[in-house]
Amino acid sequence: MDENVSYPFIDTSSFDLIVVGTGLPESVIASAASAAGKSVLHLDANPFYGSHFSSLPLDSFTSFLQSQQNIPQKEYSSSIENYSQSDCVVVGLESRCLYSNFEISSHVSPESLEPSRKFSLDISGPRVLFCADPAVDLLLKSGASHHIEFKSIDASFIYTGDGRLLAVPDSRAAIFKDRSLGLTEKNQLMRFFKLVQEHFESVAADGDRKEEKRRISEEDLESPFIEFLNKQRLPPKIKSIILYAIVMADCDQDHPEISENLVKTKDGIEKLALYHSSVGRLANASGAFIYPIYGQGELPQAFCRCAAVKGALYVLRMPVTALLLDKESSHYKGVRLASGQEMFFHHLVVDPSYVVPSSSILSLTVDLQQKSAHGSSLAVVKGKVARAICVTRGSVKPDLSNLLLVFPPRSLNSKQVKSIRALQLGSNLAVCPSGLFLLYLSTVCDDAIQGKESLHAAMDALFTPVSEDNDSTSVVSKDMEGQTKPSLLWSAMYIQEMAMGSSDTISFCCMPDGNLDYCDLLKSTVELFREMYPMEELFPQTTAEKIEDDGDSLD
């Protein structure tokens, strides 16, 4: 809360684990390690929690992305100095650029988007939790769920080539109520869902001979899901719904650029089962998805609070400038903070936006300085994701506020080769002022220009820009069906690199991926924890029970 830049002195200087960055993966690790009794120091250079997973007020969001784009190539000294007093070598730590092509278009005066803090914008949107997601289990197990309230996403839609939004019939009840499907289509879809259900029932009833014939064959499981759907003679509309709005495939399954992009049947039905077990899993959630009130930035905060309750030490606004390499063992054993203070660890976990010269390449010889300039260890970058946030007046579906929207590949134009997923959120999630809506869009892309063009096409299909000389409230334009399109007040678009997690002498967490959910992110985070602490249980049962309460249930 003080504005001064003087860094605090930290009393303790040796920890079992030092975590740099407070993104969701780092926060889960910090909280799991604290729950396992490890001493943890958790640092972040930013004045806020969440790193790449935070939700920020409008002005902070803009300045964060601008600052991320302008990271100087050498923010900290990357030179390697001999550390006179001890047995350590100081290795400079650098930040790298994981965001690019940041652009903002504002169609209204800045005052009409005040106050800025009424907005809570996710940096890694769109993202939701499946109710049966491992994320929900992790929240419950860790006790982090006590700090967050959620709301259900009301409905999902799929964009059809002709500009309409079709409701996704994702459960038996939804199929029954659906008015866009014919009776034959309803039966086909119902039969297909039943087939998948029986397959899993049969797998669950392992060993029972009678059940075996109801199983999907091994051969089918390994073959592309699209072939399996074709075999079931499902019509194109139904296939598209299953592939892109339920299984959430990124690439065009009919015309894949490379066959690697094809979803296998076993993965497809796995996702379908996750979707179906999500519907109705939580008492108050009507659909398959939930979203945290105040934004997804609440998730890392909740895990950090759990860690703090278990004794982890938290220091925001504290950059790490260098690593300390032990001469003898060639292992990193400490970090140097911006305050100049040095802290020592057994394990180090860092945010993927840092670049660390690899200790394995370093030999303590004269040529080490040259080598460090190129041979560096960092989280591996794998692909890009284009993201956009729109502030709109009016919902894309007038009677609904929180909804999910999928544009299958090539539904907008032939250049749109990957699925685009969009999430609209209203003010009842406390993420924007009342009367306004946020709409997040993302698409995985190989090329920044292509990714951004696709997102622009989606935005054009959904919104009317507010023209400057017009009173924004009076602008109403209608689409082909005569429905009013919401007006677009403000938008931001950027490209984010998808760095994977890795672990060597130092563990890197992963960047937000291109998925809609947290499944893969948390899976790799849990793996990272197990590698670091193979003997420790992840959030042993007692941790969740220690909440002091006088016996009443929380809701």
Next chain:
Amino acid sequence: MATIGNNNLNAKLVLLGDMGAGKSSLVLRFVKGQFLEFQESTIGAAFFSQTLAVNDATVKFEIWDTAGQERYHSLAPMYYRGAAAAIIVYDITSMESFTRAKKWVQELQKQGNPNMVMALAGNKADLEDKRKVTAEEARTYAEENGLFFMETSAKTAINVNDIFYEIAKRLPRAQPAQNPAGMVLVDRPAERSRSAACCS
């Protein structure tokens, strides 16, 4: 946020103040009737709850302690969210802790909800001979800033229950929730197996 149902009010209460001012001790005295001379910095609970009967209603406090995150000014916005009440604690034997308490009040005015009931607690009132902050000074400050003021002692229990009762009395009774309540995840026993739940 304070929510009502059948004359029962649920209210989140947050504690703020410098490390060592006695925040955790106040809570432990109030909730468990305990006092430890050397209370550890963190108390290992996400929050405590305690129910009070005030006039015709009961108020169930959900009391959040800082878990040490205030130490390096790293409290998360989550901490303030939806808080219906706050107790800002300082140590009467430390002028610095009083100065810091004023900063916490500013922070709350910036981050918290405007209808929040705020109490200023001058703790360690049993240490009269070491007093550095006069009750007068603190009372004047509190009045000017819309807080109510009490001197407390977690050690002797003076005014500890009183400050919580006073807050309970002042909580607005019929307050429309600022943000619509969402759901808290509850671990529901799986009455059906996960994978077999497909449109059953």
